[in-house]
Amino acid sequence: MSRLLIRSGKDPFTPVVAESTLTQDVFNSNSGNYLFQHSVWRALAVDGAELTSNGTLSERMPPERGDGSRINHEFDHFVIPLANAFRPDFASRLDRLSELLERVKIPTTVVGIGAQAKHGQGIESLAPIADTVKRFVGLILDRSASIGVRGEFTKSYLVSLGFPADSVDVIGCPSLFLHGRDFSVTKKVDALTADSPLALNLTPEVPGIGAFAMAQAERHPNLTYIGQDANDLRMLLWGVPFPHVHDPLVPVHMDHPLYQSDRIRLFLDTWPWYDFLATQHFAYGTRFHGNVAALLGRTPALLLAHDSRTLELADYHQMPYRLTPELSADLKVEELYEQADMTAFNAELPQGFDRYTAFLERNDLKHIWTAGNGTGDFDERLAAATFPPAVRPLIASDGREIASRLQWLRDGMVLDITRHAQAYDQPYPHPPWHGAGSRHARLHDTVKTQGRQIDELYARLERLERNSPRGLTKRFIRMVQGWFRRS
Numbered sequence: 322m323s324r325l326l327i328r329s330g331k332d333p334f335t336p337v338v339a340e341s342t343l344t345q346d347v348f349n350s351n352s353g354n355y356l357f358q359h360s361v362w363r364a365l366a367v368d369g370a371e372l373t374s375n376g377t378l379s380e381r382m383p384p385e386r387g388d389g390s391r392i393n394h395e396f397d398h399f400v401i402p403l404a405n406a407f408r409p410d411f412a413s414r415l416d417r418l419s420e421l422l423e424r425v426k427i428p429t430t431v432v433g434i435g436a437q438a439k440h441g442q443g444i445e446s447l448a449p450i451a452d453t454v455k456r457f458v459g460l461i462l463d464r465s466a467s468i469g470v471r472g473e474f475t476k477s478y479l480v481s482l483g484f485p486a487d488s489v490d491v492i493g494c495p496s497l498f499l500h501g502r503d504f505s506v507t508k509k510v511d512a513l514t515a516d517s518p519l520a521l522n523l524t525p526e527v528p529g530i531g532a533f534a535m536a537q538a539e540r541h542p543n544l545t546y547i548g549q550d551a552n553d554l555r556m557l558l559w560g561v562p563f564p565h566v567h568d569p570l571v572p573v574h575m576d577h578p579l580y581q582s583d584r585i586r587l588f589l590d591t592w593p594w595y596d597f598l599a600t601q602h603f604a605y606g607t608r609f610h611g612n613v614a615a616l617l618g619r620t621p622a623l624l625l626a627h628d629s630r631t632l633e634l635a636d637y638h639q640m641p642y643r644l645t646p647e648l649s650a651d652l653k654v655e656e657l658y659e660q661a662d663m664t665a666f667n668a669e670l671p672q673g674f675d676r677y678t679a680f681l682e683r684n685d686l687k688h689i690w691t692a693g694n695g696t697g698d699f700d701e702r703l704a705a706a707t708f709p710p711a712v713r714p715l716i717a718s719d720g721r722e723i724a725s726r727l728q729w730l731r732d733g734m735v736l737d738i739t740r741h742a743q744a745y746d747q748p749y750p751h752p753p754w755h756g757a758g759s760r761h762a763r764l765h766d767t768v769k770t771q772g773r774q775i776d777e778l779y780a781r782l783e784r785l786e787r788n789s790p791r792g793l794t795k796r797f798i799r800m801v802q803g804w805f806r807r808s
Contacts, residue, residue, distance in 0.1 A: 322369050323687065326392060328401040329358035329374045331745065333591070334702045339712045340729045341745045342589055343554045349377055350551045353610030354404065355591045356496035356617075361402040361432050363499060364681065364688045368695030376747045379421045380414040389424020398686065399429040401461075402495065405471075405630045407436035407478065412453045419453075422460040429464040430684045433495050435471035436478045437630040441646070444478040455482055462488055466683045472633035490680045493637045493673050496613050501690060502674040505667040508621050510602050513658045519544040520597075520604040520620070522611030523572070525552075525563060527627050529648035530607070531570030536650035538572075538579050545601075546572050546579045547594075547611055548587040556580075557587055557712045558726060575714070583718070586711040593708050594618075603658050607645075609634055616640075616666075623661040638673060639665035 330347045331337060333355075337347050348354055362372060373396070379388055392399060406415060422429060438446045447454075458479060461468050469492040470476050476489045498504075510517070519541050523530055537544055548554070552563045556573060563573035572579040579585050588594035595618040598604060604615030604622040609631045612622035624642040626632040635642035641661040645652075681688045689696045715722050 322371055323367075323398070324396045325365055325370060325372045326375055326396040326399045326749070327358070327362055327365070327372050328377060328399075328403070329362065330354060330377055332372070332374045332748065333359040333362050333699075334706045335745075336706060336708045337589065337745045338709055338743045339554060339558055339587075339589055339725070341743055343551060343558060345745050346381075346551065347376075347745050348551075348589075351610075352549045352588060352591075352594075353608065353614075356499075356610045356613055357404060357433055357494055358402050359591055360496045360499040361400065363696075363699055364495065364690075365400065365686060366697040366699040367687045367689055367691075368697050370687070370697055373749055375749045378747060378749060380417045383417055384421040384424070388421055389426075392421075393424075393426050396427060399425060399427055399464075400432065400686065401429065402432045403434040404494075405435045405437040407434065407447060407450065407454055407475065409447075409450055412450045415450075415453050415457045419457045419460055422457075422464070425464070427464070428685065429461060430469070430686060431461050431465070432469045432680075433471055433492060434468065434475065435630055435633065436475040437628060438474075439628055442629070444474070444481055447478060451482060454479075458482070458484055466685075467680065469677075469680050471630075472637040474629050474633040490676070490683070491637065492677045492680045494609070494613070494634055495677060496610060497616065497638055497670065498674050498677050499617055502671050504670060506616050506619050506621055506663050507667075508661075508663065513603060513655050515541060516543055517541065517602045518600060519654060520601045520611075520615060521546050522549065522604065522606030522608035524607040524627065525566045525571045525573050527607050527625075527648060528646070531568035532650040533648035533652055534572055535570045535578070536652075537654060538582075538584070541654065544579075544584065546585045547598075547604075547614075548585060549608055549611060553585075553587050554712060557585065557714060557722075560715060580714045581716065583714050583716060585714055588711050590708040591617075592703065592706075593711060597711065603654070603661070605654060605657050605661075607631070607648075612640065621658075621661050621663055623657045639669040641666065 330349050342348055366372060401418070405411070436444065436447060438444065458468060462484065467488050467490045468479070469490050470479065471494060472491055476486070476491050479489050480486050513519070521534070521537055521544055523534055523546065534546070548557065552573065555561045556563065556575070560575050562575070566573045569576070571577070572585060574580070586597070588597065591614065594614050597618075598615040598620050599618035601615065601620050604612055604620055605625065606612065607625045607627050609624060612624050615622040622641070624631055624635050624640055625645045625648065626635050626642045627646050632642070632644065634640070641663065643657065643660065678688055678690055687694055713722050715726070
């Protein structure tokens with residue numbers, strides 16, 4: 322049996338309620354992460370393979386002393402699906418992963434990692450994280466035949482850091498290979514109308530996004546905005562507006578028309594997400610994985626590319642896109658739909674799939690598309706799973722959203738999440754370790770030290786009280802009372 326540890330927030334089959342997803346950050350701040358994590362999971366779920374999610378634990382906090390040795394003992398391969406991890410605000414997580422990898426001896430493979438720079442900037446903008454990236458990639462290449470990156474931009478970045486070109490395989494994003502080599506997408510209608518069912522995805526920080534979103538909402542009554550990140554989920558669950566987006570035209574607050582008309586959804590799992598998007602005629606917006614979700618539901622999509630990360634992926638996969646570093650209300654969805662020709666995408670997918678599977682084979686990872694490998698129990702477990710419905714605004718007419726929040730509050734989850742019956746159970750927690758230097762040992766020593774300090778303070782207070790005028794008076798009174806009792 323092959324034992325694989327997979328970097329993922331959770332496995333593809335375990336349902337996690339919205340409140341736990343947010344409070345425990347199971348989806349790593351963005352539900353789009355599940356697309357590539359679970360696609361890799363399905364690819365590697367061959368007969369006889371045992372896959373375990375690491376809950377992305379070792380990058381959320383510094384690894385414990387026993388983590389590396391436990392991985393070496395319990396697993397044969399550590400597989401790390403990643404997205405745009407070569408960026409400054411992910412550097413601390415990469416450092417924690419590197420700290421873990423320094424103790425890991427088994428083969429370790431990174432799948433689909435990418436570099437991110439703002440529109441108009443090149444790899445020189447990533448200079449501040451060069452040492453972090455060199456450390457991480459060096460550790461990976463010591464444990465694998467190659468590293469799988471999203472596109473040519475990322476490959477050129479790693480080559481500029483001194484890594485050999487033949488150790489960097491361009492494989493795109495594995496999410497698009499979920500359905501295999503023969504997958505294709507075609508248009509469902511010749512042209513869109515004002516009443517067409519549409520799925521919009523947005524990055525709230527992109528310039529002009531508010532005016533664009535408001536125009537789309539007004540023109541198309543059957544448009545649904547699909548949120549993806551933790552701020553979207555927090556707004557839907559508790560009505561909390563985005564803390565850093567102040568344009569009132571962006572759908573990041575309860576007063577927005579899309580919220581008030583119950584036209585916002587957030588999916589907690591990929592499979593219901595694909596099913597919903599399969600009912601739409603077109604999907605469009607700035608979120609790469611928001612558009613991939615539509616394609617995997619066989620709905621045509623167009624990416625509004627606004628940075629190197631999204632442009633690199635669109636180029637590699639020949640996904641329909643328009644380069645739009647700034648959006649406006651004048652942009653018409655009918656024009657975008659006409660531009661969304663799926664011919665190049667359909668022609669490129671089999672070739673990209675072949676490069677992807679060749680990368681897996683180069684790194685000794687068996688996959689389900691090799692004859693005789695089978696698919697394990699993946700399909701059976703998926704069919705048996707029951708996933709939560711999409712999260713909707715609190716004003717949804719059936720009252721279920723409010724009832725869900727009230728139940729959560731009643732059960733005391735705001736104060737104690739870990740003991741709630743629906744809390745997410747980490748499948749791969751830190752090992753218990755009570756030796757010198759562990760967190761448990763340090764906590765134990767701290768408590769003992771604080772106990773001694775408290776005892777010393779009490780003793781000092783007692784001495785001060787005894788020697789104070791009040792204390793001396795009490796002692797004199799007790800002495801006089803003793804004289805009277807003896808007399």
